[in-house]
Amino acid sequence: MKTAHWQLPGDAEQLPAAIAFLQGFWEEAELPMALGFTFELALEEVFLNVALHGADSSRVPSVELAVTASDTEVVLVVADDARPFDPLTLATPDIGAALEDRTIGGLGVHLVRQMMDTVSYTYEAGHNRLRMTKHLSQS
Amino acid sequence: MDMNTENVDGITVALPAGRLDFGAAGPFQQQLEQAVAAKPRGLIVDCSSLDYVSSAGLRVFLVAARAAKAAGIGFAVSSMKPAVKEVFDLTGFGNVITLCADRAAAVTALA
Numbered sequence: 001m002k003t004a005h006w007q008l009p010g011d012a013e014q015l016p017a018a019i020a021f022l023q024g025f026w027e028e029a030e031l032p033m034a035l036g037f038t039f040e041l042a043l044e045e046v047f048l049n050v051a052l053h054g055a056d057s058s059r060v061p062s063v064e065l066a067v068t069a070s071d072t073e074v075v076l077v078v079a080d081d082a083r084p085f086d087p088l089t090l091a092t093p094d095i096g097a098a099l100e101d102r103t104i105g106g107l108g109v110h111l112v113r114q115m116m117d118t119v120s121y122t123y124e125a126g127h128n129r130l131r132m133t134k135h136l137s138q139s
Numbered sequence: 140m141d142m143n144t145e146n147v148d149g150i151t152v153a154l155p156a157g158r159l160d161f162g163a164a165g166p167f168q169q170q171l172e173q174a175v176a177a178k179p180r181g182l183i184v185d186c187s188s189l190d191y192v193s194s195a196g197l198r199v200f201l202v203a204a205r206a207a208k209a210a211g212i213g214f215a216v217s218s219m220k221p222a223v224k225e226v227f228d229l230t231g232f233g234n235v236i237t238l239c240a241d242r243a244a245a246v247t248a249l250a
Contacts, residue, residue: 015161037191037222044193048161095231099208102201107230108194114229 002029003068010061010080012051018043021065022076029069035134038115039067039076042132045108046078046087054082054128064127072136073117079129086121087130088113142170149180150249152242156188159196167196171203181213181249185242192223197230204236213249217242 004025008014022043026036047063054061061082068075090106097103113119118133140163141156151174155167174182184200200216207214215237219227227233239245 012161019160034222040191041193041226044160044195048195093230096234099201099204099235102235104194104198104201107197111194111226111229115225 001068001070003066004028006065008063008065010047010050010055010063010082012048014051014063015044015047018047018063018065022067025067025069031069031074032136035074035136038134039074039132042076042112042116043078045112046130046132049087049108050078050080050082050128054080054085056083070136074134074136076132077129078132079127081127084123085128086123088119088121140167142167144170144174146179147246150183150246151177151179151181152183152185154185154188158191159189159199160191160193161195164195164199168199168202171199172206175203175206175210175212178210179212181215181246182207183214183242183245183249184216185218185245186216186220186223187218187242189223190220192226194230197226197232200232200236213237215239215245215248217245 006021008018019040022040050061050063061080064079066077087109090109093106093110116132117135120131122129140158143154145152153171153174159167204214217239218241227238237248239248
């Protein structure tokens with residue numbers, strides 16, 4: 001089992017650094033590249049939700065990333081100390097709407113839910129924690 | 140993110156390359172808006188060199204498709220790699236934007 005942790009400011013400008021952290025882990029743990037796309041997308045969507053919507057004007061939230069890989073699954077946990085917010089309560093976007101009526105709100109979380117095997121949210125000790133899991137095929 | 144554009148028989152072909160993430164979305168949107176403003180016969184986004192797209196990137200396709208439609212310009216997206224195609228499929232964007240397997244099919248779709 002391999003694991004890595006990193007703490008960084010929940011600022012949109014930190015997104016490339018957050019992605020680089022994940023890519024570094026991917027190389028070190030020799031994980032499948034196709035799965036890397038899924039996790040990079042999930043990290044971007046979740047991190048930006050915190051950075052763009054979780055922050056109040058007085059303070060940049062702190063974000064903690066934890067990624068763990070075993071023989072059977074990869075788990076990414078994104079925790080933050082912004083105001084309590086469960087992204088899984090966001091309404092599913094209407095993906096059948098016409099071009100003019102399309103909105104992008106909620107689409108990122110929709111993608112994360114579709115692409116991950118499990119996504120769960122908890123709020124504990126002042127922190128939002130979103131836990132995302134993808135099973136590894138036993139081939 | 141790098142993006143080249145080509146003009147083929149009055150159709151502008153935009154070729155975004157690499158990662159279309161939150162940081163790349165703004166410049167990409169500007170380039171597509173400029174392409175629409177030049178009033179080509181059609182606009183194709185050839186994604187053959189695009190490795191990654193997030194919801195911030197998807198938004199740009201939506202904005203460009205609307206701008207092109209409002210300007211009476213045909214708009215199509217072609218040549219997506221499987222991972223990028225999956226993001227389009229999971230969001231149902233194929234229902235509102237013309238997606239083509241390759242550039243030739245996109246040219247045909249805009250004819």
